[in-house]
Amino acid sequence: MKHFVPVFEWLPKYKISYLKSDVVAGITVGILLIPQGMAYALIAGLPPVFGLYAALVPQIIYAIMGTSRQLAVGPVAMDSLLVASSLAALSLTSLDSYIAMAVFLALFTGVIQLLMGFLKMGFLVNFLSKPVISGFTSAVAIIIGLSQLKHFTGLSFPRTNGVIMLLKELFNHSSQIHVITLFMGILAMGIIVFIKKFVPKIPSALMVVFLGIVSVYFLGLNHYGVEIVGNIPKGLPIFKWPSFNDMPILTLAPMALTLALVGYMEASSISKSLEEQNEDYEVDANQELVAIGFSNMIGSLFQSYPSTGGFARTAVNHQAGAKTGIASLVAAAVVGFTLLFLTPLFYYLPLTVLAAMILVAVFYLIDVKYPIQLYKHQKDEFYLLIITFIITLFLGITQGILVGIVLSLILVIYRTSQPHIAVLARVENSNYFKNVARFNVTTQRDDLLIVRFDAQLYFGNKDYFKKKMHQLIAVKKETLKAVIINAEAITYIDSSASVMLMRFIKELKDQNIIMMITGAIGPTRDVLFKNNIVEVLGKENLFVRTYEAVDCFDGIICKDDLQNKICQQTKNNV
Structure with a gap:
């Protein structure tokens, strides 16, 4: 029970000395969540109050089930835009339908995350490489920024998430920019930047919200065309089972999967970074999936749209001294209090x-x-980042993340299909054997070919291995007497590569060339014996270290009993 509901693990050990820090951190995050939640709801195309709903129940559920003590769950900019982009493609005609679809998407996303957690699939987030994440995030940031220019400038045009269409609409309506609205927006940005830089202890978001409300109220700017939030429904969200009628599940499935992966990636990266700074707990990747999944599922029953851990909120929570999930419960209480009593203040x-x-x-x-x-340093990953950025920006968010993942996998496959192969030789007056392309102090021999293969040997690179070996052998064909394979970097040999290796050894034998293998690690030795490669190679041609193979070839010294035992040790004869 403690594993699936971690609150039972840490709550009985709770120290009263933590309470002050947790309460202060919770109030701070709760105050930050109010304007932030309403702003993110705007990105999602929802009424501002739904940002507060998304900051309430999901945060409570995560505090109970999450393994990170400081992660602050709620609405985030990226997920909000993902919701907007997926629902914009459905051409929904009414706000009620749009809201129902956003809430259903939270349920759908939560179910996927929950299943991934139970199936121990937390590793999938590893396929989101940093270049893909960077390109995707930068493109999404630009799309989010462009989507808010209509509110920033006071323009009015149909909602769209295509960058080209957004720019076209902005250009077509540029003559209608509302000067007062634009001036207020620029002034608000200036105040936020100034406070963040010079007075960081003051909550900049809350300050501009206060100044904005005061300005509109006393100057009557809403009568001069400045758009305001207006009425925000008072009270806590009611329990409501999402409707499954006419839900385009197949259409929403790719977006729900993207939300599940991206949301988990955000939360995981934040919680892992915090774990490194805290020694009193460990983050469980699969339990995090379960916790965030339940947060979205239960949250959807209380009108929440998809949510996850937020970078800024979590940083504030940590810096404010949060020790446990109590801080998140306090933050949720602040949001709940606002919904019950303070919503008229934001009119x-x-x-x-x-x-x-x-x-x-x-x-x-x-x-x-x-x-x-x-x-400057890794051109292939640079192109991966740029392609992900361009596709996300101009073709779509889902397409961008999926293409980025596919290209990452292709890049990995390409690298493993043509791995680094080094020709080794002895460093003078030593037992070190190093790459001749990197060390000028080596002495190469015509009768020996020593090679290090820096990857697992499998069906994808077996032909490349054989081709490169034939090329290297051809250079010394007239004088070559032995080939030594340094297998320290070969972590596995699959069945296809095993067949190739046995045929290759037989080819060398037919040419009166001895083959030796040195430095094979345990799993590789297991394969060598299990697939009968050793029978073709000969046990006498297995060595622990490269210099031992060379010395044995030269007749200087042969293996002793300990060396024989080590290089022939497998899982079956432990």
Whole structure:
């Protein structure tokens, strides 16, 4: 029970000395969540109150079931845009249908995350490589920023998440920009940046919200065309089972899967970084999937759209001194109190202020330094980042993340299909054998070919291995007497490669060339014996270290009993 519901693990050990820090952190995060949640709901195309709903129940569920003590769960910019992009493609005609679909998407996403957690599939997030994440995040940040320009400038045009269409609409309506709205937005951005830089202890988001409300209320700016939030429904979200009628499940499935992966990736990366700074708990990747899945599922029953761990909120929670999930429960209580009693205070909140908050937040998501670094040092990963960025920006968010994952896998397959092969030789006056292309102090021999293969040997690279070996052998064909394979980097040999290796050894024998294998690790030795490769090779041609094979070939010294025992040790004869 403690494994599946971690609150039973840490709550009985709770120290009263933690309470003050947890309460302060919880109140701080709760205050931050109120304007932030409403702003993110705007990105998702939902009424602002749904951002508060997404900050309430999911946060409570995660505090009970999550393994990270500081992760703050709620609405985030990226997931909000994913919701907007998926639902925009459905051409929904009414706001009620749009809301119902967003809530159902939370349930769908939660179910996928829950199943992934129970099936121990937390490793899948590893396929989201850093270049893919960077390219995807930067493109999403630009899309989010562009989507908020209509609120920032006071323009009115149909909702769209295509970048080309957004730019076209902005250009076509540029003459209709509302000057007062634009000025308020720019001023709000300036205040946020100033506070963050010079007075970071002041909550900048709350400050601009307060100033915006006061300005509209006392100056009557809403009568001059400044759009405001208006009425926010008062009270906690009611329990409501999502409707399955007419839900395009097959259409929503790719987006729900993307939300599940991206949401988990965000939460996982944050919680793992915090784990490194805390020695009193460990983050369980699969339990995190279960916790976030349950947060989305239960949250959907209380009108929440998809949520996950937020970078900014979690950082604030950690810096404010949060020790346990009590901080998240306090933050949820602040949001609940606001829904019960304080929503009328946000009636005069201008939408341009919320847009300004979003624009400042997404600006920091655009990473320029990392692509430049990749361009200088790793061109293949740079192109992977750029392709992911372009496809996400111009073709779609789902397409971008899926293409990025596929290209990452292709890059991995390409690298393992043509791995590094080094020709080794002895460093003078030593027993070290190093790559002749890197060390100029080596002495090569015409009668020996010593090679290190730096990858597992499997069906995808067996032909490459054989081709390269034939090329290297051809150079010394007239004088070559032995081939030594340094297998320290070969972590596995599959059945296809085993067949190739046995045929290759027989080919060498037919040419009166001895083959030796040195440094084979345990799993590789198991395969050598299990697939009968050793019978063709000969046990006498297995060595622990390269210099021992060379010395034996030269007749200087042969293996002793200990060397024989080590190089022939397998799982079956332990």
